[in-house]
Amino acid sequence: MEKHRHFIIHKPFGFISQFVNNKTRKKRLLGELHQFPEGTMAVGRLDAKSEGLLFLTTDGKLSDTICSSKVSKEYYVQLNGEITTEAVAELESGVEIGFEGKRYVTKPCSAKILLEAPEFSERSKKIRDDRHGKTSWVSITINEGKFRQVRKMTAAVGFPTLRLVRVRVGNVQLENMEIGAVEEVTEFKVF
Structure with missing residues (x-):
């Protein structure tokens, strides 16, 4: 069974919460900040003008849980x-x-x-x-x-x-992460 990988990032202003830009406009992508494994997805998007804590994971079930109304x-x-x-x-x-x-x-x-x-x-x-x-x-x-x-x-x-x-x-805080910083986390507990 493949082990899922999880990341937290302090998304900077001007980046979109995705890895592929299907539009003709030039947008900065998350892949410019770190080399993420194949299948990594942003959990709960932040638009280009928004900043802050963003989860990334290869686990679709975890993504659904975090996006649900159970997690503040x-x-x-x-x-x-x-x-x-x-x-x-x-x-x-x-x-x-x-x-x-x-x-x-x-x-x-x-x-x-x-x-x-x-x-x-x-x-x-x-x-x-x-x-x-x-x-x-x-x-x-x-x-x-x-x-x-x-x-x-x-x-x-x-x-x-x-x-x-x-x-x-959930219970994961941005705290003192520098803008653009990426951390891989082994345990991803949002409750």
């Missing part, structure tokens, strides 16, 4: 403007977003204002600074993963996302 995903999100407690309460109770051409109400989640900006390395593409208006940070933890869901949620309550970093999946 936490994001630190920098927002355009100073988010209000009312907007955080809206996020927590569920907001209406567009998904696959239809209106969708997100499931209840956990959201809280971060009083201090998290310490992340500077992003390769600069984010506007406070001269263009205040920004704020929130933590959002969801158990679902619709297409660009967190970005759509913050926009729905009037605070568009400027930077999005996934910091936790």
Whole structure:
């Protein structure tokens, strides 16, 4: 029986969560960061503008488990403007977003204002600074993963996302991984 291999990566801004680009646009691929074994797949995608913790595995069953609603995903999100407690309460109770051409109400989640900006390395593409208006940070933890869901949620309550970093999946934390770092892990426990 073939032994599956598992990796965690701190996905940088500008990379897509795949190994093949079928579009004509030039996108940076995960294979540029590390030589992964054949059959490796990204588990739960992060779009090109998003950063943070990404799992990679050769085990399809594990991929399905991590993508399920059983496993929570936490994001630190920098927002355009100073988010209000009312907007955080809206996020927590569920907001209406567009998904696959239809209106969708997100499931209840956990959201809280971060009083201090998290310490992340500077992003390769600069984010506007406070001269263009205040920004704020929130933590959002969801158990679902619709297409660009967190970005759509913050926009729905009037605070568009400027930077999005996934910091936790299940009980696995991003912690102090450098941007672009890849670690092979032998045990992959997300609960």
